[in-house]
Amino acid sequence: MGFRYLPMTEEDKQAMLKKIGVLSTDVFFADIPEEVRFKGEYQLQEALSEYELKKEMSRLANKNISLNEYSSFLGAGVYQHFIPSVVNHIISRSEFYTAYTPYQPEISQGELQAIFEFQTMIAELTGMEIANSSLYDGGTALGEAVNLSYGHTKRTKVLVSKTVHPEYIDVIHTYGKGFNLEIIEIDHKDGMTDVDKIEQLLDDNTASVIVQYPNFFGLIEPLKQINERIKKNEGTLFITSSNPLALGYLAPPGEFGADIVVGDTQVFGIPTQFGGPHCGYMATKKKYMRKIPGRLVGQTTDENGVHGFVLTLQAREQHIRRDKATSNICSNQALYALASSVAMSALGKQGVPEVAYRNMQKARYLKQEIEKRSIPIPFKGSFFNEFVINLKKSIKDVNNKLLEKQIIGGYDLGLLSPEFKGHMLVSATEIKTKDEIDHFVKELGDIYEQ
Numbered sequence: 001m002g003f004r005y006l007p008m009t010e011e012d013k014q015a016m017l018k019k020i021g022v023l024s025t026d027v028f029f030a031d032i033p034e035e036v037r038f039k040g041e042y043q044l045q046e047a048l049s050e051y052e053l054k055k056e057m058s059r060l061a062n063k064n065i066s067l068n069e070y071s072s073f074l075g076a077g078v079y080q081h082f083i084p085s086v087v088n089h090i091i092s093r094s095e096f097y098t099a100y101t102p103y104q105p106e107i108s109q110g111e112l113q114a115i116f117e118f119q120t121m122i123a124e125l126t127g128m129e130i131a132n133s134s135l136y137d138g139g140t141a142l143g144e145a146v147n148l149s150y151g152h153t154k155r156t157k158v159l160v161s162k163t164v165h166p167e168y169i170d171v172i173h174t175y176g177k178g179f180n181l182e183i184i185e186i187d188h189k190d191g192m193t194d195v196d197k198i199e200q201l202l203d204d205n206t207a208s209v210i211v212q213y214p215n216f217f218g219l220i221e222p223l224k225q226i227n228e229r230i231k232k233n234e235g236t237l238f239i240t241s242s243n244p245l246a247l248g249y250l251a252p253p254g255e256f257g258a259d260i261v262v263g264d265t266q267v268f269g270i271p272t273q274f275g276g277p278h279c280g281y282m283a284t285k286k287k288y289m290r291k292i293p294g295r296l297v298g299q300t301t302d303e304n305g306v307h308g309f310v311l312t313l314q315a316r317e318q319h320i321r322r323d324k325a326t327s328n329i330c331s332n333q334a335l336y337a338l339a340s341s342v343a344m345s346a347l348g349k350q351g352v353p354e355v356a357y358r359n360m361q362k363a364r365y366l367k368q369e370i371e372k373r374s375i376p377i378p379f380k381g382s383f384f385n386e387f388v389i390n391l392k393k394s395i396k397d398v399n400n401k402l403l404e405k406q407i408i409g410g411y412d413l414g415l416l417s418p419e420f421k422g423h424m425l426v427s428a429t430e431i432k433t434k435d436e437i438d439h440f441v442k443e444l445g446d447i448y449e450q
Contacts, residue, residue: 067272069406071436073366075386075427076216076411077138077165077264078272081245082355082431084346087269091339111334112309116297118281118341125247125352126261127254128283132294134337138264139168141280142210142241143175144293144327145260148284149208149237150179151326152291157182157205161193163215164241166416172210181207191217191379191388195226202233208260212241213253217379217425218363218386223256231257243267244281246384249356260284269343270336279336289313293327358430359385366428366437373445378423386427388413391448395424398447405443 008016017023029037048056072080091097095110115133122131135141146158158176160169162185169185176183186197193211202209209230214220223240230238239260240253245267247253253261266278282292289296290313298312347355363385371377376390391398395412402409410427413420428437 065403065408067408070403070408071406071432071440072272072408073410073426073428073432073440074408075218075429076425077167078275078278079267079385079427079429080272080431081267081429083269083271084343086346087339087342090342091335096335096338109309111338112297112311114338114341115295115332115334116299116309117345118337119297121341121344122244122265122281122283125244125252126242126258126281126283127247127252128258128261129254129286130289130292130296131281131283132292132332133297134265134332134334135262135280135282135294136333137276137278137280138241138262138266139165139171139280140175141262141264141282142168142239143171145239145262145282146172146181146208146210147175147179147327148260148288148291148293149239150176150181152288153207153235153237155205155207155235156180157184157203158208158210159184159186159198159201159206160210161186161188161198161212161215161221163188163191163193163217163219163221164210164212165216168212168241188217190381191215191219192381193221193226195222195229198226199229199232202230202236204233206233206236208237208239210239210241213250214243214246214384214386217388218383218427219379219381220250220383223253223258227257243384245352245356245359247356248352249360250384254283260288265337265340268347269339277333277336279333279340291326294332355430356384359428362428362430362432362437363387365434366426366432366441369437369441370426370444373441373448375445375448385429386410386425388423388425390423391444392422393448395422398424398444401447402440402443405439407440407443409444 017025067080096114119131119133123129135144149158150156156179158172158181160172160183162169173183184201186201187194192215198209209226211221211223211226213223227238230236237259238257239262240258242253242261242263244263244265261283262281264278264280266272270278282294284292295311296313297309299307300310301307344352363383367377367387370389377387378390379388389410395409395414399409399412410424413423413425
């Protein structure tokens, strides 16, 4: 056969038709009226040989800008970090690569242990009591957290800071429609959540308040102060969306009284890859254990005293009962949860804080050099590894000019609101060298001064 991936030959097809006693596949479409059947030819390119197809796909792929050749200062929720080589070696093993979810625990011990380790590390990073086995990404994890707050409190009002990732906000608006939730967005004040506004809007119908830490502009929100305001309103839950790498250095949300912490583990072992797929996480307090979506893996011993792992809560069958389900969109990202687990394990307890520190160090050097070029930095608060600059020019034009110098610029904040026209969100991670940063600042400064 010229095409080794085709499922059958013409002889195979005829043998199957003969076995069931029909002469042609046309019999299967007999109930479809002739007048609505498609009689034309599809406008498709003729089939290529395997070699020709691989060559064509390579040609198309080479049109993409590669981070191996270009230096990127784009963050905004997806970041280029160092990925230990062991990550791909482990996740490429067939027993992990083909696994979806451990329906039969007795033969899925490796998968269950990997998920258990993921849950444990996320709980430690966030300072929470439990974590689930992962969700699709950070945005859907936040949507699930909002739904949990509604399910627990039976309240329909949710306050979300505009300093939360705008795409995440879009997701919770979508998720909230099913329960007719009222999603109220709170304005920022110098790039930070307006805490006074939170207190003004809180009432007996407020299910939850959502803040990002560090926020979308890179700034570190005052979680303790925010939690104190929220907890004055009895029953309202405090939800925090957090970059888990930042939590390797910053005090975790759990220490400030957060009830639910969500986020995306893309920062651990997952490439940027056009913005997805990634891996969401959700961590919370034990009292919400039976309300969280997804799965929980626990440790146990069998009747012979042998140590093992089991699905402790949330058998998938529960979610077939739509009206009583904790979620109807709750599959885990097993492969990428494994990738993040391997990356965190490879870095270790000393490595994760060190990488977080290096992110802060590189970002501060970038900020210092940008200030030397007299480029305004509108927000002055503490930040992690990204911050906002004001170029007072079309960011699209700026980024096109940077691309000519093999640099991927920052995120155009003007896409969010007219107030941010000419503003760019820039990021520097641990893998950025001094030469790369200096080159970016020089080209950026030259464009700014034109």
